[in-house]
Amino acid sequence: MTVSGTEPSDVGCGCEGKERSTVQRILVFQQQGSGEAKIKGIREYGGRCFVLETHSIDEPLPPLLDDASELLPEALETDLVLDFLRHPDLSQDLARLCERLGVPVVASGKKWRGRGVFAPPT
Numbered sequence: 001m002t003v004s005g006t007e008p009s010d011v012g013c014g015c016e017g018k019e020r021s022t023v024q025r026i027l028v029f030q031q032q033g034s035g036e037a038k039i040k041g042i043r044e045y046g047g048r049c050f051v052l053e054t055h056s057i058d059e060p061l062p063p064l065l066d067d068a069s070e071l072l073p074e075a076l077e078t079d080l081v082l083d084f085l086r087h088p089d090l091s092q093d094l095a096r097l098c099e100r101l102g103v104p105v106v107a108s109g110k111k112w113r114g115r116g117v118f119a120p121p122t
Contacts, residue, residue, distance in 0.1 A: 028055070035082065064089065072090070072093060076103050081105040099116050
C-alpha cells in the first residue's frame, strides 16, 4: 500500500489568488494503477484547483475480505474521495468509512450505494 500526494500544479484553472482553503482536496483510492488515467487527467486539467493524494493498494488480495480496515486509513482529511478500487469488499468498506466520516465518495460503476456515495454509470 502506498500513499502519495501533490500540491497544486503551476497550471492555472481560475482559482488563483483565492485562499488556500478553497482548493479542493481529493483522495483517490486505486488498486494496481486502476485510477492512473483519471489521476493524470485531474493533474493535467485541474491545475491549482485541487490537492490530489492517492492511496494505492497493490498487494494481492483474497476473493473475500471480511475486514478491510488494515488496508484503509482510519481517518480521511479530504473533501472528496474517488473510488477506483477493483475489489468489491474494499469499495464497500471505503463507502462505509466515508459515510461515517461525512465525506462524499464518487464510485463510478459500483453497485453498492450509501448516503454520500455517488455511482454514475460507466
